[in-house]
Amino acid sequence: MGQRLREARKQRGWSQERLVREISRYAEQHLTDVASPASLKVYISEWENGRRAVSSSYALILRALFGKTDDELFGAPEPAAADGYDELIGRIDSARSLSLGMVDTLLNQTELLRSFDRQMGAAALVDQMRAHLEALEDALTFAVLPDARRPVATALAGAATLAAWQALDVGAVERAWRHYELGKRAAAEAEKPMYLAHAMAEQAYVLADAGRPEMAVDLVRDAQRTGGTKVSPRLAAWLFAAEAELCAKAGLARDCREALDRAAAALPADDEARDPDMLSIFLNAGHMARWRGNALAMLGEDDALAELYVALERMDPAFARATAGLRCDLAQAHLARGEFGQAREHLQKARLLANRTGSVRQRRRIERLTGRL
Incomplete structure (x- = not known):
């Protein structure tokens, strides 16, 4: 149990003292009683060394802070005995x-x-x-x-x-x-081929993040074949845009540009973002500008900045995590041009948003870009 909790803390880059502060802050925001900071420090040490069980109230706080399940933080519970046919x-x-x-x-x-x-x-x-x-x-x-x-x-x-x-x-x-x-x-x-194609394409991002962008490109193209003619126009555009981004990650510049062109051609001309046939899909010209700018920035293209600033102007502020990603895209584009001051400014804003949403994925990207300053 303790090892998993310690790994979760280190994954966030938190010391035990930082975790004490985060627990206290959570308790204050949610009007929950917790032990004093001195006692919490002892508790954390004992939790991580397996000398104290985590109570349900503290488990709730830790799940919220780390975004992990009980199994991931503390280990799987013992399986329950079978109750027979009546149940x-x-x-x-x-x-x-x-x-x-x-x-x-x-x-x-x-x-x-x-x-x-x-x-x-x-x-x-x-x-x-x-x-x-x-x-x-x-x-x-x-x-x-x-x-x-x-x-x-x-x-x-x-x-x-x-x-x-x-x-x-x-x-x-x-x-x-x-x-x-x-x-x-x-x-x-x-x-539901639309749901299947969407799940496959999103799963491709796990491969890309794991350092296998070429395999990710193969998977997103398989998702397109799986959806075939049964996907909506907006989802078709989304699948091509995802292919373009993954091709950029894989260094396939020509394939990236071709996929961007197919995405633009498939996207409906209206200003609607939500796909009524696939509620998880949000894509209009503004979102497409962000996707195009992101891909072009990865390729080091000069016109990436113009696309990204158009996307920033159109971005819905309610999309906090997407805005953080867009700020990272802008920082990346400025870095490619040697404009370190502008890159630093966007990374600072991205960091605030990533901290607000608890996005480990975005924070990792921010740290990678910060290392290039």
Whole structure:
């Protein structure tokens, strides 16, 4: 248990003293009672050395601060003993009574979590997201007939893909990968090629972050083939834009530009950002300018800055994490031009946003760019 907690703390770059301050700050903001700073320092040392169990109240705080589950912080619990057929039949009956209205409620909960994620970041939502996925997985596990399973599988596909992106954002890479696999299985069962293609394309970013951009390009192209003609125009544009970004990471300049052109051609001409057929997709001309500028900046193109500043002007301030990423893109573009002062200014603003949302992924990128100043 202690080793996992220590690793989570070090992953954030926090000392034990910093963790004491963060726990105290969380308690003050949420009107929760915790021990004194001196006692907390002792508790943390004992937790990390396995000499003290973490109580449920402190586990809640630690989950929120690190954006990790109990299993990731403290180890998996002992499996419960089987309760026999009575419990099984009870669960099957409960799943059978799951109405379309209940599925709509679960979809609405996913949407609420997505809205909170855009503004607050993923770290604060780990408990809610875990409970939401468990409810959907249980409903699917014990639903028997296809007509009952498909709506739940659709809801699970969307929720699992969102949970995967959140896990990637807080640095829980293995959890992200497993959630993407769950989302893909659910999308396949639901017979929803759009959901499957989206999950595959997002999963490609895990490979790119892990240093395998060429494999990521192959996966996003496979996602395009999987979606085929059954994807919406906005999702098709999103898939091409994702390909362009991953090609840029892989150093495939020509392929990147061709994918950007295909994305621009596929994108609907209206100003709408939300895809009514795929609610997780936000893409319009403003978002596309950011994506194009990011890819061109990675290629060292001179016109990247103009695209990125257009995107910054159009950026919805509610998209805090995306804004942090855009600031990083601008810093990268300025660095390529040797404009260190402007790069430093954007990185400072990006750091504030990344700290606010608890984005480990963005902070890692900020530190990499800061090392080039």
